[in-house]
Amino acid sequence: MPPSSRMAPPPLAGVVVVAAALLLLLPEAAEPRTLLSLDDFGAVGDGVANDTQALVDAWSAACATGDHTFLHVPPAKSYLVWPVTLAGPCREEIKLFISGNIVAPESPDEWPEGGGGGGEWLHFVGVSDLTLSGGGVIDGRGHRWWARSCKAKHNATENCTTQAAPKALHFEDCQGISVMGITLQNSQESHLTFTRCSHVKANYLRITSPEDSPDTTGVHVVSSRNVHIMDDSISTGHDCVSIVGNSTDVRLRAISCGPGHGISIGGLGENRSYHRVEKIKMDTLFISNTENGVRVKTFQGGCGTARKMKFGDILMKNVKNPIVIDQQNSSSNEIPCGSKNGSAVTVGEISYTDITGTSASERAVTFACSEAAPCSKLSLENVNITMAGGQNASAYCHHAFGKSVGVVVPDSCLGKEDYLRRQVPASAAAAGGGTQEKGGEDDDR
Ligand SMILES: *[C@@H]1O[C@H](CO)[C@@H](O)[C@H](O)[C@H]1NC(C)=O
Ligand SMILES: *[C@@H]1O[C@H](CO)[C@@H](O)[C@H](O)[C@H]1NC(C)=O
Ligand SMILES: *[C@@H]1O[C@H](CO)[C@@H](O)[C@H](O)[C@H]1NC(C)=O
Ligand SMILES: *[C@@H]1O[C@H](CO)[C@@H](O)[C@H](O)[C@H]1NC(C)=O
Ligand SMILES: *[C@@H]1O[C@H](CO)[C@@H](O)[C@H](O)[C@H]1NC(C)=O
Ligand SMILES: *[C@@H]1O[C@H](CO)[C@@H](O)[C@H](O)[C@H]1NC(C)=O
Ligand SMILES: *[C@@H]1O[C@H](CO)[C@@H](O)[C@H](O)[C@H]1NC(C)=O
Ligand SMILES: *[C@@H]1O[C@H](CO)[C@@H](O)[C@H](O)[C@H]1NC(C)=O
Ligand SMILES: *[C@@H]1O[C@H](CO)[C@@H](O)[C@H](O)[C@H]1NC(C)=O
Numbered sequence: 001m002p003p004s005s006r007m008a009p010p011p012l013a014g015v016v017v018v019a020a021a022l023l024l025l026l027p028e029a030a031e032p033r034t035l036l037s038l039d040d041f042g043a044v045g046d047g048v049a050n051d052t053q054a055l056v057d058a059w060s061a062a063c064a065t066g067d068h069t070f071l072h073v074p075p076a077k078s079y080l081v082w083p084v085t086l087a088g089p090c091r092e093e094i095k096l097f098i099s100g101n102i103v104a105p106e107s108p109d110e111w112p113e114g115g116g117g118g119g120e121w122l123h124f125v126g127v128s129d130l131t132l133s134g135g136g137v138i139d140g141r142g143h144r145w146w147a148r149s150c151k152a153k154h155n156a157t158e159n160c161t162t163q164a165a166p167k168a169l170h171f172e173d174c175q176g177i178s179v180m181g182i183t184l185q186n187s188q189e190s191h192l193t194f195t196r197c198s199h200v201k202a203n204y205l206r207i208t209s210p211e212d213s214p215d216t217t218g219v220h221v222v223s224s225r226n227v228h229i230m231d232d233s234i235s236t237g238h239d240c241v242s243i244v245g246n247s248t249d250v251r252l253r254a255i256s257c258g259p260g261h262g263i264s265i266g267g268l269g270e271n272r273s274y275h276r277v278e279k280i281k282m283d284t285l286f287i288s289n290t291e292n293g294v295r296v297k298t299f300q301g302g303c304g305t306a307r308k309m310k311f312g313d314i315l316m317k318n319v320k321n322p323i324v325i326d327q328q329n330s331s332s333n334e335i336p337c338g339s340k341n342g343s344a345v346t347v348g349e350i351s352y353t354d355i356t357g358t359s360a361s362e363r364a365v366t367f368a369c370s371e372a373a374p375c376s377k378l379s380l381e382n383v384n385i386t387m388a389g390g391q392n393a394s395a396y397c398h399h400a401f402g403k404s405v406g407v408v409v410p411d412s413c414l415g416k417e418d419y420l421r422r423q424v425p426a427s428a429a430a431a432g433g434g435t436q437e438k439g440g441e442d443d444d445r
Contacts, residue, residue: 269302
């Protein structure tokens with residue numbers, strides 16, 4: 001420090017000195033950090049001993065330090081963990097660095113209450129700023145759960161149950177969560193679930209379970225916002241990614257999906273619930289050997305909306321239903337939830353751009369919308385899907401309206417938007433009409 005700093009410096013010089021001091025403190029290496037190993041909390045890691053308490057204790061320690069904490073799950077070991085809730089808030093950012101395996105007990109009978117009633121295995125609640133990484137494996141060892149499921153009757157070895165199996169890794173009411181560069185496999189039910197979370201990343205993941213395992217969704221997004229799901233390879237028995245509840249700003253990019261049920265928005269509005277899913281953008285998807293490609297599904301009698309979605313740059317191979325909107329038979333004689341005539345989840349402002357490949361069935365495009373709430377402002381641009389055997393595929397539309405641009409194969413069956421506008425009251429049309437061109441462009445991130 002120059003001696004002049006002892007005298008009252010001009011205000012600007014003071015600012016410069018403070019800024020310089022901050023710059024010295026900023027580099028990450030200077031930040032205090034605490035390194036912990038699960039083994040230091042009594043974990044055995046032989047796949048037999050109960051390491052649950054060790055994980056709970058290690059989490060408590062990590063959560064309580066005022067430093068940026070790394071908690072290591074050592075490699076070449078298997079830590080057997082029973083259902084556990086790891087709660088926040090924690091004092092500082094935590095990195096759970098998983099290099100080894102975390103495994104679940106194999107038999108549902110070993111779970112509390114004999115495994116009844118859904119629930120979850122690794123449950124994080126109310127946590128902020130947590131990263132899971134490290135190249136390791138989270139293995140739900142779900143085979144016995146699947147065998148119990150009535151949805152897998154052909155393989156059932158035990159009495160079947162309709163009760164949901166546990167979610168393997170579930171983040172609830174969290175923010176600033178990154179799950180990166182690990183393997184999630186053989187979950188009892190969905191592999192990775194975010195409920196009411198924000199600022200989420202699920203990147204560089206490998207998610208696998210057998211094609212015939214029931215309900216093993218890859219990434220399940222429930223009422224969450226600002227979610228990035230990128231550079232992942234997902235092959236499971238159910239949806240690769242599903243998005244439900246009140247979710248917004250969800251981005252998918254560079255996903256390999258299949259086998260499984262593809263990418264699903266919904267089902268929305270089940271049991272007359274209200275769901276609002278919007279600002280969903282996905283591109284660079286490789287979808288193969290799946291039940292659906294990109295699907296929007298809503299249930300009869302629900303309400304809310306599914307809109308502002310962009311599906312672009314998708315290569316489909318042997319996908320049974322490449323492009324689907326399924327509003328079931330939402331009808332106006334259902335008892336509405338909330339609004340007077342709101343008996344369907346409205347669907348609109350959805351674009352499909354640069355989608356090519358093959359369909360395993362004759363019908364490549366299905367827009368099955370309802371009379372109560374026709375689908376509007378759909379757009380098809382540069383879509384070319386043929387049957388896997390080379391034959392022409394077909395498109396089906398029911399109360400679906402929008403436009404097609406460029407090459408669209410099979411031919412678009414969308415009704416013209418102005419037809420729809422003539423059918424609805426002038427005031428509603430005016431309210432909806434103005435947003436058409438703006439829709440979706442503002443959320444380009
Ligand atoms: C494993 O340890 C946890 C925590 O101590 C306990 O709740 C659970 O019941 C234990 N499981 C078995 C099967 O002993
Ligand atoms: C199936 O349920 C029946 C009746 O509850 C019981 O007698 C039988 O032992 C069960 N079988 C298995 C494999 O759990
Ligand atoms: C069903 O049984 C077959 C043959 O034993 C096995 O390969 C497959 O993984 C089983 N599926 C599930 C979901 O357990
Ligand atoms: C979505 O938000 C609405 C209004 O805030 C709420 O009534 C509804 O229960 C929410 N839906 C879900 C699935 O959380
Ligand atoms: C809807 O209701 C049915 C029958 O009551 C139930 O089995 C199902 O789990 C419910 N679904 C949801 C999403 O709440
Ligand atoms: C929808 O309506 C059609 C014709 O009314 C009927 O054939 C079909 O079974 C209905 N589908 C569902 C899922 O209710
Ligand atoms: C609700 O539906 C009834 C019968 O279909 C119709 O007469 C009425 O105009 C609708 N109300 C609104 C607000 O759309
Ligand atoms: C659509 O794709 C098929 C198969 O790749 C190709 O043969 C055909 O020329 C394409 N059609 C158009 C109009 O681009
Ligand atoms: C397939 O579609 C193309 C282009 O629309 C058409 O020229 C051709 O005749 C169709 N082939 C068959 C077998 O329908």
